[in-house]
Amino acid sequence: ETAVFQTPNYHVTQVGNEVSFNCKQTLGHDTMYWYKQDSKKLLKIMFSYNNKQLIVNETVPRRFSPQSSDKAHLNLRIKSVEPEDSAVYLCASSPTGGAPETLYFGSGTRLTVL
Amino acid sequence: GDSVTQTEGLVTLTEGLPVMLNCTYQTAYSTFLFWYVQHLNEAPKLLLKSSTDNKRTEHQGFHAxxxxxxxxxxxxxxxxxLSDSALYYCALSGHTNTGKLTFGDGTVLTVKP
Known part of the structure; x- marks a missing residue:
């Protein structure tokens, strides 16, 4: 049963373009996350938001910026994409953001940068 | 900082044989461990979790x-x-108050007939 929805599923773009990915969760959770899953399947946290406030901001390039309109939505914008940004971007949510909690993931957005 | 080590990147088994995927960790904080499973083109999903020392946790035929x-x-x-073929991640929640998980590199399990 899907409760974390990501759009688009796939996106192909050229180096230097701007892209934006959307994520919505219907679980009523307070915390949402963006994870990057690279070509080697390594899974690394990028950001987490708790009720629209940035909680975790790992060391990611400044061209990445999360955007939250409410606690059910967390989008990811990438200004001027680079080839190394090609990856699957996974959105997740958890009830409160306190440790430890189960993460509920979306199916991901696969970005290919040509 | 926190770290998780999964020593096998790829495990191939014949159906019916036992499965064991290794996971070790390092943390200076409280310890909560998870196993997530990701089938092809699907979202990662929680398989097991535990914070209790020496207590067996079971779910869907798997245990840790x-x-x-x-x-x-x-x-x-x-x-x-055969349906166990998937990518398995071990993850650690050591640092409190952020919900942040540190994932291992993952183990791809392939089960053959």
Missing amino acids: TLHKSSSSFHLQKSSAQ
Whole structure:
């Protein structure tokens, strides 16, 4: 049963373009996350938001910026994409953001940068 | 900082044989371990979790026991099924208050007939 929805599923773009990915969760959770899953399947946290406030901001390039309109939505914008940004971007949510909690993931957005 | 080590990147088994995927960790904080499973083109999903030392946790035929003395949380199953073929991540929640998980590099399990 899907409760974390990501759009688009796939996106192909050229180096230097701007892209934006959307994520919505219907679980009523307070915390949402963006994870990057690279070509080697390594899974690394990028950001987490708790009720629209940035909680975790790992060391990611400044061209990445999360955007939250409410606690059910967390989008990811990438200004001027680079080839190394090609990856699957996974959105997740958890009830409160306190440790430890189960993460509920979306199916991901696969970005290919040509 | 926190770290999780999964020693096998790829495990290939014949259906019916036992499964064991290794996971060890390092953290200076409280310890909560997870196993997530990701089938092809699907979202990662929680398989097991534990914070209790030396207590076996089971779900969907898989089991794991957290051993704090050896910093391990190995995933096991007595008999592999074709449908178990997937990517398995061990993850650690050590640092409190952020919900942040540190994931291992993942183990791809392929079960053959």
